[in-house]
Amino acid sequence: MRASFASNPTSPLNRIDVRVKMLIAAAASIMTVAISSEVAQYLLFASSFVYLLLLKRPKIIAVSYCVCILMIALSVGFGYLISIWFPAMGKSMSLASMLVPFLRGFTMLNVVLPLAFTGRLQTILSGLQKLRLPFVIYLPSAVIIRFIPTFMNDIRQIWESLKIRGYKINPWTCTIHPLQTTRLLFTPLLFRALKTSDELGIAAELKGLNSGSSAGRANAASFSRNDYLIILLIVLICAAAAVLQFYFPNSAPAAMK
Structure with a gap:
């Protein structure tokens, strides 16, 4: 894909097998759902x-966290407005009841960004094929993963084009001029997203990958010593989270009653 998507060559994540990074994302998704203890979260x-800091892309990390914090602020604000009309619902909006879901979201963000911003589309496709996953699973998964950095680059380009044309897009203008914001920002993003998804699918097809292809399976690289150490570390962290879940059960359910 575009050169702007290339990961930082100094990042140690480039030396980790893509299957290990997929395992990290899968383990995080399972543990965040299974664990309800705040301490374990x-x-x-x-x-x-x-793990995310090892990506060594501070600007991407900062922008991603700002977007997530903005979404959290909007959800909390709308929740507060709902509690005004329905006081019974407001009783369940305690800090403990909202903290765990937000921590789950941030944890998943931390493991998805390294997977999306390290490795080319070919590498991700090959790694998914090496796991013997069906074509209908690994191709959409690879496209979704690579869609994240591609879409972020589209946002940057549209933002810069608006600045060149003299338009200022900020929270105030979005509030007082919603139609203009939709026309100048969200509509171009929608069409860019559709075009990007087509480009990623075509890129996969041009690499010779289809439902009957065995590309990427012939020369399956074995895990290195560092990969096995990381897998062991994943197991230890999951075990520690399970222990914390047992000794420090979450208080959110009690607060929501």
């Missing part, structure tokens, strides 16, 4: 955040 978030 803190462990998962801290571990995943250290």
